[in-house]
Amino acid sequence: MEELTMPIYSLDSSANAVVLADVGNSYFVWGQDDFELVHERHCRIKIFNKAAFDDATFEIPYYSGAYSKEKITQLKGVTYLLENGKINEYKLDSKGIFDEKITDNLNNRKFTLPNVKEGAVIEFIYTIKTDRTTFFKEWEFQGKYPVIWSEYTARIPEYYFYKLEMQGYNPFAINEKKDGNEQFMIRWSSNIATQGNEGNRAGSASVSARTTDYRWVMKDVPAFSDDKFITTKDDYISKIKFQLQGYQYPQSAYHGVLNTWEKVTEAIYNTDGFASSMNRTGFLKDQIKVIADKYPDMATRSVAIASFLKSNVKWNGNNGYLASQTPKTVFEKKTGSAADINLLLVGMLREAGLEANPILLSTRRNGRVNQYYPMVDNFNYVIAAVRLDSTDLLLDATDAHRPSYLLPERCLNGKGRLINQKSEGRWVELENDNLKAKRLTVASLGLKDGKLAGDIIVYAKDYEAANMRSSVAEITNEDDYFKKAFKTNGIVISKHSFDNLKNIDTTLVTKLSFESEEELNNNSIIYINPILFGSFTENVFKAKDRKYPVSFPTAKEDSYMVTIDIPEGYIVDELPKSARFDLSEGGAKFSYTIGQVGTKIQVRTIVSFNKTMFLPEEYEGLKAFYAGIISKQSEQIVLKKANQ
Incomplete structure (x- = not known):
């Protein structure tokens, strides 16, 4: 009761x-x-x-x-x-x-x-x-x-x-x-x-x-x-x-059961649907030879083969490290799981004369791999690796919106287990510190026909570009994408366009023009927020405390440069102050620089997250760091009429 x-x-x-x-x-x-x-x-x-x-x-x-x-x-x-x-x-x-x-x-x-x-x-x-x-x-x-x-x-x-x-x-x-x-x-x-x-x-x-x-x-x-x-x-x-x-x-006698990583990887290698799926690429021999002859550089050849596979086979959304179909069936049906596609990729790379091997990993949503506890069920995904001198080029051919060398964020989870053709294994770092989510926004603002108006160009590279391309692909109407991605109260987007949207190996360039809904030229005082389309509008860390780490999939760099033309008849009444602060000994940094040069005001902000993991004891500082960015980027420039 x-x-x-x-x-x-x-x-x-x-x-x-x-x-x-x-x-x-x-x-x-x-x-x-x-x-x-x-x-x-x-x-x-x-x-x-x-x-x-x-x-x-x-x-x-x-x-x-x-x-x-x-x-x-x-x-x-x-x-x-x-x-x-x-x-x-x-x-x-x-x-x-x-x-x-x-x-x-x-x-x-x-x-x-x-x-x-x-x-x-x-x-x-x-x-x-x-x-x-x-x-x-x-x-x-x-x-x-x-x-x-x-x-x-x-x-x-x-x-x-x-x-x-x-x-x-x-x-x-x-x-x-x-x-x-x-x-x-x-x-x-x-x-x-x-x-x-x-x-x-x-x-x-x-x-x-x-x-x-x-x-x-x-x-x-x-x-x-x-x-x-x-x-x-x-x-x-x-x-x-x-x-x-x-x-x-x-x-x-005592019988050991997969109590070492060597035994785990050997068992996986010998399981049907793993090694066998890398040894049946003869039906693609002619196409692979054409690519290999065209690209003598090993790194370029590797990416070209992965791109060829992506253009012919679409990922069905299923993970796994054991193939569910034969390579020929995958290619004929033009669809397959991550294992179907990436094990086929390993076989194609080997056919092209490259030293290629599979890497077993656990996706972020599947959980981390504890290297001290050899367990078969640690893994749920497989990618390809090509040995280039003393480094490994990691490749994934499941995502049409990103270069093959840019692993999906779901794969960025500590270390993976590479297995060579002798079923021997070693650990490989999955995260590449040189590949970040990079975004640079360049804006120019001024008064036009009495309204605040301007142009913005956004340059997105690496993970930022891949994520933007994926977001655009999910929306059938580009207008809807811009309304959602660049939503700011009181601002109307009049024109927009993309450069390099389909060219996934290059910087994605987004261009747009906008104007305010309200006329400002009759105001004796004009308030302008220079960071109109900033990425930091809300503090995502609201809990009072946290018992577990904050984990970002990638490092990030977000820069914003804006030039504001001071309207004729107006002068600067008040400018925000420049500021700079960092977190965790450079693990995250923020800078805000502002100054007036003649009739122009120039503002530049840079937010960089240089590490992907923040421990629970760093949470309070991370929360304050976000709050500081949001507060600073919401500060306004105040202009007043010169004759007042």
């Missing part, structure tokens, strides 16, 4: 829901001929308002391959409502449960709790059993809504050796590790033999095994607020992950 009458969550009154309790338990049982993993979950959630109704739908991913399957059992759910002073229960019906195919081997079991209303408490339980002991279920203590109690227990027998990875910024209320004991009923024909009962004789016996028993509890965990200034919430939420290092049954 107390949960059903709870009006708000006292520690976060803005929460649309609160997880009352989320309890998980994982342990081993003996299956038909080997150990199996069992994972149980029991969760209760309080729904405060309609904004949380969609979160009464849940997904349970499960594996279903040719030789291994996960089985979901005992799935039950119920919605509790307090109606007319009585607690009513609405149970989950089988009609509210269905399966959804994600890939050939991965599915989702989806279910929606019935009759969810404001004030409801929803509850569900389920069990998953699997013979895939490599994949011990991880546990998330934190999520979209605050959590009052989150508990995970695990019992691991002495035969299995897991490496545990804990992350997050919330403390454990309970963190226990104890020795225990478990009895397993084992058949004689199994892989484990009891003392004095070796061989394949039929029968069974009870085997006693030492266990390690874990219990982790977190209380009053705050909701995790996702934003665009992190890679992904999965990098920062409080959770525990497991990686099987190896196993050793009684009277048997």
Whole structure:
């Protein structure tokens, strides 16, 4: 009754829901001929308002391959409502449960709790059993809504050796590790033999095994607020992950399982859909030879081949590092996943006589790769690399709006794992400090026919140009793009155009002319904001504090140069003062320079972010840095009539 009458969550009154309790338990049982993993979950959630109704739908991913399957059992759910002073229960019906195919081997079991209303408490339980002991279920203590109690227990027998990875910024209320004991009923024909009962004789016996028993509890965990200034919430939420290092049954040798990066990369290299997709480019031999003969310079040849592939095959939006189609099928259908395209690219580069290899990586939204924990599921993407003397030229052929050497921002996430043709690997830095988001705006302002009018030219390079081209491509009408990208109150854009919009290897030039809606020539005093179309109009950092880093995908440089003609009959009454400040020992810099030269006023501002990661202890300074830029760029020039 107390949960059903709870009006708000006292520690976060803005929460649309609160997880009352989320309890998980994982342990081993003996299956038909080997150990199996069992994972149980029991969760209760309080729904405060309609904004949380969609979160009464849940997904349970499960594996279903040719030789291994996960089985979901005992799935039950119920919605509790307090109606007319009585607690009513609405149970989950089988009609509210269905399966959804994600890939050939991965599915989702989806279910929606019935009759969810404001004030409801929803509850569900389920069990998953699997013979895939490599994949011990991880546990998330934190999520979209605050959590009052989150508990995970695990019992691991002495035969299995897991490496545990804990992350997050919330403390454990309970963190226990104890020795225990478990009895397993084992058949004689199994892989484990009891003392004095070796061989394949039929029968069974009870085997006693030492266990390690874990219990982790977190209380009053705050909701995790996702934003665009992190890679992904999965990098920062409080959770525990497991990686099987190896196993050793009684009277048997130890078996290592992908416990080194060498083993991980070798396993991936030998998986169908990886190396094989780089060795089937013979059907493009003639076209590749033409390109190779035309471009003797290796770097130019590499980019030319990637450009040829981009012009013939379009990315379908799917990531991955294993090809889903043969190279010939990809080329014939003219569409494919990132793996389809970039593994084909590696093969084409090799065909052209280049030392090319794939690089496995994790996209920003997939999370960072922890180099101390070799895990296959760290990766979800692949790009190409060409060795040029002592450097690696990294290439991606999925984006038609950027040069192939300019990796998509989704790929800029620490380091990737390069695998050569001997299945040997090494780490490669994915971020290039020389490639930034560069923008230079040159403006001229003055009075024309009584209105403030002027011309602006924006020069965009590298990531700024790529992002602008992508934004233009998403909008069918260029007028709509300019209205959105250059929106300023009281200003009307009269003309606009692009130079080099389709030529992705060059600087993108944007030109526009504008005028004010209001006539100003009759005013005794004129106020002019010289930074009319600045990039810093709102402080994006509003939270009081922050527990995790701010991560920008690229470094950035934004310059603005404006010349203002002082109208005839007016003089300068007041100018903003020049200013300069920086953050984190040059990690970010801002300068504002202003001066009058005859009848002209010249203003120049430069904002540069020279690093991409700002730690939590730098957040307050970063927030103040943004506030300072916005305040300074909003200051106005004051002109008055000369005869006053």
